Amino acid sequence: MMKYVNYERPSIDGKGLMMGKPGYTDDLAEQNSLIVKVLRSPHAFARIKSIDKSKAEALEGVELVLTHEDFKRIPVTRAGQGYPEPSPHDKFVLDNYVRHVGDEVAAVAARDKETAEKALELLVVDYEVLEPVLDFEKAYENEVIIHDEPEIHEMFPIGFEPKKNVAASYLMHIGDVEKSLKECDTVTETTFYTQAQAHVMMEPHTVNARIDYQGRLVLYSSTQTPFHTRRIVAQALEYPMSKIRVIKPRVGGGFGGKQCVHGEMLVSAVTLRTGKPSKMVYTRQEVFESTFSRHPMRFDIKLGAMKDGTLKAIDVEVLSDTGAYGEHALTVFMVAGSKVFPLYNKVDSVRFGGKVVYTNRTPAGAFRGYGAIQGNYALESAVDILCDKLKVDPVEFRQKNMIREGETSPIFEIMGEGTEGIAMTMETCKLDYCVKRGMELIDWKNKYPRKDMGNGKVRGVGMAIAMQGSGIPYIDMGSALIKLNDDGFFNLLVGATDIGQGSDTILAQIAAESLRVHPDEIVVYSSDSDLTPFDVGAYASSTTYVSGNAVKRAADRMKQMIIEEGALALKVPVEGTDFDGMTISHGDKSISLKDLSNRLYYNEDQKQLVAVDSYVGTKSPPPFMAGFAEVEVDTETGHVELIDYAAVVDCGTTISPNLAKGQVEGGLVQGIGMTLYEDVVYSKTGKMITNSMMTYRIPTRKEIRSLKVEFADSYETSGPYGAKSVGEIGIDSPPAAITNAIFNAVGVRIKSLPVTGEKILTGIQKSRQKGEKQ
Amino acid sequence: MKIKLKVNGENKVFDVKADEYLLDTLRKNNYVSVRRGCDNTSCGVCTVLINGNPAASCSYLSCKADGKEITTVEGIPEEAAKIAGFFGREGADQCGFCNPSMALTVYAMKKELVNPTDDDIRSYLVGNLCRCSGYQGQHRAIKAYLEVE
Numbered sequence: 001m002m003k004y005v006n007y008e009r010p011s012i013d014g015k016g017l018m019m020g021k022p023g024y025t026d027d028l029a030e031q032n033s034l035i036v037k038v039l040r041s042p043h044a045f046a047r048i049k050s051i052d053k054s055k056a057e058a059l060e061g062v063e064l065v066l067t068h069e070d071f072k073r074i075p076v077t078r079a080g081q082g083y084p085e086p087s088p089h090d091k092f093v094l095d096n097y098v099r100h101v102g103d104e105v106a107a108v109a110a111r112d113k114e115t116a117e118k119a120l121e122l123l124v125v126d127y128e129v130l131e132p133v134l135d136f137e138k139a140y141e142n143e144v145i146i147h148d149e150p151e152i153h154e155m156f157p158i159g160f161e162p163k164k165n166v167a168a169s170y171l172m173h174i175g176d177v178e179k180s181l182k183e184c185d186t187v188t189e190t191t192f193y194t195q196a197q198a199h200v201m202m203e204p205h206t207v208n209a210r211i212d213y214q215g216r217l218v219l220y221s222s223t224q225t226p227f228h229t230r231r232i233v234a235q236a237l238e239y240p241m242s243k244i245r246v247i248k249p250r251v252g253g254g255f256g257g258k259q260c261v262h263g264e265m266l267v268s269a270v271t272l273r274t275g276k277p278s279k280m281v282y283t284r285q286e287v288f289e290s291t292f293s294r295h296p297m298r299f300d301i302k303l304g305a306m307k308d309g310t311l312k313a314i315d316v317e318v319l320s321d322t323g324a325y326g327e328h329a330l331t332v333f334m335v336a337g338s339k340v341f342p343l344y345n346k347v348d349s350v351r352f353g354g355k356v357v358y359t360n361r362t363p364a365g366a367f368r369g370y371g372a373i374q375g376n377y378a379l380e381s382a383v384d385i386l387c388d389k390l391k392v393d394p395v396e397f398r399q400k401n402m403i404r405e406g407e408t409s410p411i412f413e414i415m416g417e418g419t420e421g422i423a424m425t426m427e428t429c430k431l432d433y434c435v436k437r438g439m440e441l442i443d444w445k446n447k448y449p450r451k452d453m454g455n456g457k458v459r460g461v462g463m464a465i466a467m468q469g470s471g472i473p474y475i476d477m478g479s480a481l482i483k484l485n486d487d488g489f490f491n492l493l494v495g496a497t498d499i500g501q502g503s504d505t506i507l508a509q510i511a512a513e514s515l516r517v518h519p520d521e522i523v524v525y526s527s528d529s530d531l532t533p534f535d536v537g538a539y540a541s542s543t544t545y546v547s548g549n550a551v552k553r554a555a556d557r558m559k560q561m562i563i564e565e566g567a568l569a570l571k572v573p574v575e576g577t578d579f580d581g582m583t584i585s586h587g588d589k590s591i592s593l594k595d596l597s598n599r600l601y602y603n604e605d606q607k608q609l610v611a612v613d614s615y616v617g618t619k620s621p622p623p624f625m626a627g628f629a630e631v632e633v634d635t636e637t638g639h640v641e642l643i644d645y646a647a648v649v650d651c652g653t654t655i656s657p658n659l660a661k662g663q664v665e666g667g668l669v670q671g672i673g674m675t676l677y678e679d680v681v682y683s684k685t686g687k688m689i690t691n692s693m694m695t696y697r698i699p700t701r702k703e704i705r706s707l708k709v710e711f712a713d714s715y716e717t718s719g720p721y722g723a724k725s726v727g728e729i730g731i732d733s734p735p736a737a738i739t740n741a742i743f744n745a746v747g748v749r750i751k752s753l754p755v756t757g758e759k760i761l762t763g764i765q766k767s768r769q770k771g772e773k774q
Numbered sequence: 775m776k777i778k779l780k781v782n783g784e785n786k787v788f789d790v791k792a793d794e795y796l797l798d799t800l801r802k803n804n805y806v807s808v809r810r811g812c813d814n815t816s817c818g819v820c821t822v823l824i825n826g827n828p829a830a831s832c833s834y835l836s837c838k839a840d841g842k843e844i845t846t847v848e849g850i851p852e853e854a855a856k857i858a859g860f861f862g863r864e865g866a867d868q869c870g871f872c873n874p875s876m877a878l879t880v881y882a883m884k885k886e887l888v889n890p891t892d893d894d895i896r897s898y899l900v901g902n903l904c905r906c907s908g909y910q911g912q913h914r915a916i917k918a919y920l921e922v923e
Binding site: 008010011013014015017018019020021022023024026027199200201202203204250251252253255281283284285499500501502656657658659660661662665666667668669670692693694698699700701702704707709 | 806807809810811812813814816817819846847848851854855857858859861862863864865866867868869870871872873874876877896897899900902903904905906907908909910911912913
């Protein structure tokens, strides 16, 4: 019987944060920090012929001006990934080329913001403006080469061909796709486009630096990857890693947008050169233009099936736009296949391949879903197109062809993230239940496919199934250290990175469950490269499964230590001694944990009890879900309203049901935003138009009327107390489920995101004209 | 120039520039619960109460606030703790960056609206964006705090 897992408990930090306690990076900057500001490129592509910094340097209050001439040319990747990274090393701290509007030209450190901003205006830059590549469909082998610098390189083969504007490429196949497609009764072929999406976490990217009293560089960074940050800063500045400490305080949201290094290299350079503390808080415009967004993709997808509704072949070619730099280029691309196509594991053949190209746009990076949301939209839309052509029910089609518990897909073995994958069987897969329950929650039987509301409005329902993963097997490592204190309470030190998802809370629950002590007795600290053990960070849906397993192992080890020390104190054999969370007992002899702890630290057999352990997944059990959307389309205006969304998720045990629900609800609304509202729009010269929260619209609470989220009863034995991860799965299904619902309502197939009234109205008018001609 | 403010019940005098915004004045003087999420009154993260009414401090000139009463979340500790309790129960805290501003706005709404409907609540809080929670947990928590069905 689980006591503190699957247990409703407020997050351990929510109250303090709501009451305004300082905790975020900028709350913890030194009061007298130099303000670091960056001069950013107004051009999409240009060579810097010269920078005259004399006037800026002469301005009173300016401490330092840095240009590319101040840095040795060391290419790095800003992607916070395991090492060696599957992303090309194609970025310099500062370079003599700028490759997108908002790219870094120079940095100024001054005593205050006003002086820094004034100094930026005094920098005189002579640019040779170059023709940019703005259309990703024209990037491949374009005569304009975005990355022509000799130093850049891949860390291992990822299909990197910069002379062709290719950051990465990939091809895999299972069976003979051409042959299977020929044998199919029906083949559909469709092209889909997904757009760039901005993360819009509420806390902008923020970092500050200082030199401590031991002469070490200390960074506070709003990051998802403190350990990768330490490594990348050390590499970029050729500074010893042992002299860098990265502290991740409370982080105000990330969603993948902080799985990278941005201002860290510049503030480190400023503080190392001046010896003074410095800080950088990105403006919202900088967050939009100069960090990352989601990779836009084009999918050319063919599905082949038999008349009876058996799916036989999946053939997909993808073109992905990584923007000016190749962070996460290959891995996001691969996840668009590896965490999507195993959904239909009974096919004879699969082919998945394509390229990730450079353009002169804001770089793409990690973003919740990480390719899976793009791939899911293409696949699950194509499945409904196929069902329509075959005249089969889309739910029955999925039930017939989808992956089930105990089954596998050859894709798992072939495709990993940047490397080969790992064969695995679905120990838990409650998709069947998720689909059935989702139908009930949305009232599919009465609502499918449409209902004319009689006022020019039509309602429709649509659905999609989705999967994600739980960490990257044999690569992602999490570790945990548990320390027993006098008086009998514990410290849990984890490298796992709480960025608001509540990992500190659920990791304490896992430790509490193993030790059978109340979670209040466990004091959690995350993450600090000096104090906490290594963890790759918060990404790839790894924290619950990978870091959670590490915590469980460490806590189990601690429990055994307590039993052994208790047996010693009681003068009884270890065998037959037990610890129930309060008391260590053997027969009628017992000692409380409190007494044992005080004995250990003050009286007899003195020693510190510390347990540490790590975990690397040997597989990545996917969470699954079924998503059902009900929309109302105004046939006069094309306007779409989301009436209801039902999501049923199999993520194994929910360590904290309320936090897991929050993850799914939050993911859903980001997915709904990408489907209906959000688009990163550029001018003809490559300037981002949607570079503020006024012009880039995320859903407000008015658009989100009803979300119904439930969890399937599921227990993954390889996970900590049966849990799989849940951070990303919620985002994947809305694009396909909502656009399928729109098709079911008004017969218009949306093949490019986001959905707009214009696209729907044009579609309605086209089908009306077609009807009139007939 | 010097301005006189009453912040959380305490009389304060701050030296501010003519073009300085209240958000910067407050943060500079260690009211760090007031935070910047955007630069143009779009996100609600910088909300404080000015004479009891929610306002975006990122675009409120400090000199304009001269003589006014400013409330940050530190000024309503009991209500904030209560609201936090309801948020916690729903798993609606998430990253917490905007939560002080949420607490202030919800507190102001409670004083202003009698028996608000779902739509009233959504309309009142529409300027408080959240990218983490999907709003549902917040909505359940706020209704529980307001004791409305």
